[in-house]
Amino acid sequence: MDKIIEISHLNKKFGDFTAIDDLSFSLESGKIYGIIGPNGAGKSTTMSLLMGLIYPTMGTGMVKGFPLGSQEAKQIMGYSPEFPSFYSDMNCLEYLVYMGTLSGLTYDEAIDRTKELIKEFDLEAHLFKKVNKFSTGMKKKVGLIQAMIHDPEILLLDEPTANLDPTSRMEIIDTLKKLVTQKKMTVLISSHVLTELEMIIDHVIMINKGRIVLDQPLSEVQEVFNKEILQVSCSDNQQMMDYLTKQGYECSLLKEKIRIKAADKQACKQSIVEFVYQNHFTLNLLQEEAVTLENLYKQLVEGEQDETHI
Ligand SMILES: Nc1ncnc2c1ncn2[C@@H]1O[C@H](COP(=O)(O)OP(=O)(O)OP(=O)(O)O)[C@@H](O)[C@H]1O
Ligand SMILES: [Mg+2]
Known part of the structure; x- marks a missing residue:
C-alpha cells in the first residue's frame, strides 16, 4: 500500500x-x-x-x-x-x-x-x-x-x-x-x-x-486485545456468581451483568448453560465482550487493566 x-x-x-x-x-x-x-x-x-x-x-x-x-x-x-x-x-x-x-x-x-x-x-x-x-x-x-x-x-x-x-x-x-x-x-x-x-x-x-x-x-x-471476557446475566446472578467462583473462574458483577475471565470460553459457556438449565433459571444474556475503543482507551491511556474489573 x-x-x-x-x-x-x-x-x-x-x-x-x-x-x-x-x-x-x-x-x-x-x-x-x-x-x-x-x-x-x-x-x-x-x-x-x-x-x-x-x-x-x-x-x-x-x-x-x-x-x-x-x-x-x-x-x-x-x-x-x-x-x-x-x-x-x-x-x-x-x-x-x-x-x-x-x-x-x-x-x-x-x-x-x-x-x-x-x-x-x-x-x-x-x-x-x-x-x-x-x-x-x-x-x-x-x-x-x-x-x-x-x-x-x-x-x-x-x-x-x-x-x-x-x-x-x-x-x-x-x-x-x-x-x-x-x-x-x-x-x-x-x-x-x-x-x-x-x-x-x-x-x-x-x-x-x-x-x-x-x-x-x-x-x-x-x-490482539481480546481478553477472554464473557458476559452473562440470568434470573439469579448471585447464585451464578457463587457457582462460577466455585468452578475457579474470576468474575465480578457489574450493572446486572457478570463479567467472567475464561481462558476456555467454550467450556465456560457450557457450564453456564448447564447451570441455568439445572436450576430452571432464565438466561438473559451470554456473550463475548467486544473490545471497544472505549475499553482499549481505558486500558492503555487511563491504565485501568481489565483485571481490576474482574
Ligand atoms: N502554542 C502552544 N504553546 C504552548 N503550549 C502549547 C501550544 N499548543 C499546544 N500546547 C500544549 O501542548 C500540549 C498538547 O496540546 P494539544 O492541543 O495538541 O492537545 P490535544 O490532544 O489536541 O488536546 P484536546 O483533546 O484538549 O484538544 C498541551 O499540553 C498544550 O497545552
Ligand atoms: Mg485538540
Whole structure:
C-alpha cells in the first residue's frame, strides 16, 4: 500500500515543554485513521505539524514525497481546525467561494462545489447569513466544507463533531463517510466520542503525552486485545456468581451483568448453560465482550487493566 504521509521521530517543544515526543507513523492512501488521546495528548499539535502550520523542533515528515509544510504538500491537504473562527464579515456563500478560490479553484468551480457541499451538510437555509454569526455547530460544518472544498487527497479533521447535537453528529459522520469513501481520501480524524469514531475509522492511533501508545488497524485490535471476557446475566446472578467462583473462574458483577475471565470460553459457556438449565433459571444474556475503543482507551491511556474489573 502507498504511504501518503510518513513522519519520523517528530518532536515539538513549546519552551521547555515537550508536546510531541518522538512521534513516528505513516498513513496509507485511502484509509481513515482515528487519532485519540486525552486532553493535552498532542492531537491538535500533530495536525498542525502535518499541515505545516507549526514546525517540528526535531524530526522529519513527507506528504506524497514532499516535505511537511511545503506548498506542494499543503495543496493536497484539507484541514478543519478544532475551533474554527471566522473573522470576516462575509456570508456563508461568499466565504466558501473565497476559500475555494484560495485553494486553487476557479470562481465557477468554487460556486459549484460550495453548493454541492452546502447541500450535503444541510446548510442551504443559511447560505446568505454571516458566518461569524453562526452557531458553534454551524461554524464546525463550514470548517468542514472549507477543508473539503478543493477535493484534497488528505483530510485532517480535528474533532469534527465537537459541539454538535447528537443528530447533527450522526449526520456529519454519515456525510463524511460517504464523501471520503467516494473520493478515496486519506483521512486523519480526532474525536473524543469513541463510539462514533469506531463507525468510521480503519485504523487507530492512540497517543498520550505526545507519544504513541497504539498504532493498529481496527480489524486487528479485536485479536490482539481480546481478553477472554464473557458476559452473562440470568434470573439469579448471585447464585451464578457463587457457582462460577466455585468452578475457579474470576468474575465480578457489574450493572446486572457478570463479567467472567475464561481462558476456555467454550467450556465456560457450557457450564453456564448447564447451570441455568439445572436450576430452571432464565438466561438473559451470554456473550463475548467486544473490545471497544472505549475499553482499549481505558486500558492503555487511563491504565485501568481489565483485571481490576474482574
Ligand atoms: N502554542 C502552544 N504553546 C504552548 N503550549 C502549547 C501550544 N499548543 C499546544 N500546547 C500544549 O501542548 C500540549 C498538547 O496540546 P494539544 O492541543 O495538541 O492537545 P490535544 O490532544 O489536541 O488536546 P484536546 O483533546 O484538549 O484538544 C498541551 O499540553 C498544550 O497545552
Ligand atoms: Mg485538540
